[in-house]
Amino acid sequence: MSDIFAHFHFLRPFWLLILPIFLCLWWIIRRGNQQRSDLPPGIAPHLAAALQVNPIGTRRILPIDGVALCGVLLAFATAGPAWTRLANPLLADTAPLVVAFKITPSMEQTDLAPSRLDRARFKIIDLINSRAGARTALIAYAGSAHQVAPLTEDANILRPLLESLQPRVMPREGDAPATALALGRQILSKSDVPGAILFVLDDFNPSDLAAFTATSEIKHSIFFMIAAPDSTTLPQLAQIKTAKVLHLAPNDSDLAQISRWLDQAYVGALSGDERLQWQDRGWWLAWPAAFLALIWFRRGWTMRWALLLVVMPLLTPTNSHAEGWKDWFLTPDQQGQRAMNRKEFDAASRLFNDPLHRGYALMKAGQYAEAAEIFSGHGSFDAAMGEGLSLIRNRKYRLATAAFETALERQPDDPDALNNLSVSNAILDYVETAREQSDTGEDSGIGADDVVFDNDAQRGTKTTVQAQDQDAAPQTAEQWMSSIDTDMGDFLRFRFRLDLSENGK
Numbered sequence: 001m002s003d004i005f006a007h008f009h010f011l012r013p014f015w016l017l018i019l020p021i022f023l024c025l026w027w028i029i030r031r032g033n034q035q036r037s038d039l040p041p042g043i044a045p046h047l048a049a050a051l052q053v054n055p056i057g058t059r060r061i062l063p064i065d066g067v068a069l070c071g072v073l074l075a076f077a078t079a080g081p082a083w084t085r086l087a088n089p090l091l092a093d094t095a096p097l098v099v100a101f102k103i104t105p106s107m108e109q110t111d112l113a114p115s116r117l118d119r120a121r122f123k124i125i126d127l128i129n130s131r132a133g134a135r136t137a138l139i140a141y142a143g144s145a146h147q148v149a150p151l152t153e154d155a156n157i158l159r160p161l162l163e164s165l166q167p168r169v170m171p172r173e174g175d176a177p178a179t180a181l182a183l184g185r186q187i188l189s190k191s192d193v194p195g196a197i198l199f200v201l202d203d204f205n206p207s208d209l210a211a212f213t214a215t216s217e218i219k220h221s222i223f224f225m226i227a228a229p230d231s232t233t234l235p236q237l238a239q240i241k242t243a244k245v246l247h248l249a250p251n252d253s254d255l256a257q258i259s260r261w262l263d264q265a266y267v268g269a270l271s272g273d274e275r276l277q278w279q280d281r282g283w284w285l286a287w288p289a290a291f292l293a294l295i296w297f298r299r300g301w302t303m304r305w306a307l308l309l310v311v312m313p314l315l316t317p318t319n320s321h322a323e324g325w326k327d328w329f330l331t332p333d334q335q336g337q338r339a340m341n342r343k344e345f346d347a348a349s350r351l352f353n354d355p356l357h358r359g360y361a362l363m364k365a366g367q368y369a370e371a372a373e374i375f376s377g378h379g380s381f382d383a384a385m386g387e388g389l390s391l392i393r394n395r396k397y398r399l400a401t402a403a404f405e406t407a408l409e410r411q412p413d414d415p416d417a418l419n420n421l422s423v424s425n426a427i428l429d430y431v432e433t434a435r436e437q438s439d440t441g442e443d444s445g446i447g448a449d450d451v452v453f454d455n456d457a458q459r460g461t462k463t464t465v466q467a468q469d470q471d472a473a474p475q476t477a478e479q480w481m482s483s484i485d486t487d488m489g490d491f492l493r494f495r496f497r498l499d500l501s502e503n504g505k
Contacts, residue, residue, distance in 0.1 A: 011080030026068040070292040077282035084279050095266035096135040096151050096195035098187050100180040103140045105167050120200045120227035121162050128155045137187050143174025145183045146496045164488035171497045178208035188220050196221035196265050202228040204236045212240045221265035368394035381411040397428040
């Protein structure tokens with residue numbers, strides 16, 4: 001609530017200048033109505049008082065009061081009250097989240113069936129699935145903290161990694177949430193969208209409290225989910241004034257609460273971004289004004305209003321037709337945004353009129369080719385960025401590189417475009433190198449298990465490959481992770497130890 005008052009302002013404040021004039025007219029008319037009598041002149045005052053059942057002068061609320069209040073509401077609505085900004089449609093509409101998962105022997109206690117660790121793991125999987133279209137990263141920590149997965153929208157990548165997290169894979173025993181906090185901030189610093197860090201733990205090391213209470217370091221929201229019985233309390237967390245704490249619940253109420261916290265953090269962070277437009281909230285005041293206008297109807301006026309409502313659509317030069325009650329109150333873009341909020345991306349792509357929003361909805365729906373085609377027909381910087389993102393997700397890396405170069409031509413030295421171009425070039429170089437090294441010569445009729453040589457540029461090496469059936473379906477990320485011969489837990493343990501050695505710890 002304090003953020004609303006801090007950022008509240010009017011987009012068109014000059015409309016407020018009509019309020020003093022309007023209020024003066026209201027006062028003059030009201031005084032005139034109070035002094036007016038409905039009885040014919042010439043009647044004695046004492047008889048007039050006896051004949052009037054409800055004299056105008058004794059009424060506390062007059063019809064002009066309703067008209068005045070309606071006018072005041074419309075004046076404020078026209079002035080454009082605003083306190084939040086519109087999110088960039090080409091960026092994620094949900095805050096990124098880093099989950100810091102405590103992996104220690106204490107998490108294997110069975111006071112939460114089947115164990116604290118398993119219950120927390122299931123809850124994290126449910127959280128990731130509920131955040132469809134949003135990016136989530138995973139950190140495992142004990143005596144040291146390690147990135148398990150970077151920010152990703154694919155829950156299938158995170159699931160096998162989560163299932164392999166056990167205390168035996170952690171290279172150092174202990175409890176170091178401050179290290180996990182520093183790593184989480186490092187991950188979020190690379191994101192264009194403000195996010196939060198969620199700690200899933202059963203206890204908190206008091207010696208690390210200073211890292212969480214340092215006000216100069218608070219840049220991202222911090223949440224705590226206690227994976228322990230409800231009777232377990234962690235008084236140390238009460239000293240972190242900016243943190244929000246909840247217990248792991250048997251239903252989805254905790255996930256809903258985290259979602260609300262993330263939305264609040266996201267909206268609050270957008271308010272400080274001067275590049276984004278403010279969201280006009282004036283339409284909120286139109287509803288009470290419309291209700292007051294209904295009370296103003298009088299005998300004779302009702303038919304005139306009804307005639308006006310019938311004639312106006314006939315005089316309006318438009319070819320649009322109302323298809324349902326939503327078309328009476330909401331524009332196509334507003335309906336599309338409501339569908340986006342419900343994560344109905346395919347429906348949103350059919351509702352939007354704005355090409356950038358329609359292209360973004362198509363990209364979120366997985367229709368990358370259609371999205372790239374829409375973006376290519378728009379000559380703005382955001383459209384070029386959207387085209388590049390659509391093409392890179394459609395594995396058209398060379399075309400994506402060209403799109404990001406176009407974006408830089410339209411807005412030179414933009415950091416987001418420079419970063420996307422660098423990533424696109426790196427992926428393109430890696431794919432072409434891997435393709436050259438795995439060239440099997442199948443176009444020449446060489447069969448399976450034959451030894452072949454690479455391309456004419458001699459960039460590859462001698463390889464032996466096993467040909468797949470023509471009708472074989474491509475593996476999903478989860479199937480690919482499961483097909484690795486090495487146990488995933490062994491892989492994580494090796495990688496975590498490598499992290500420690502590289503950091504010199």
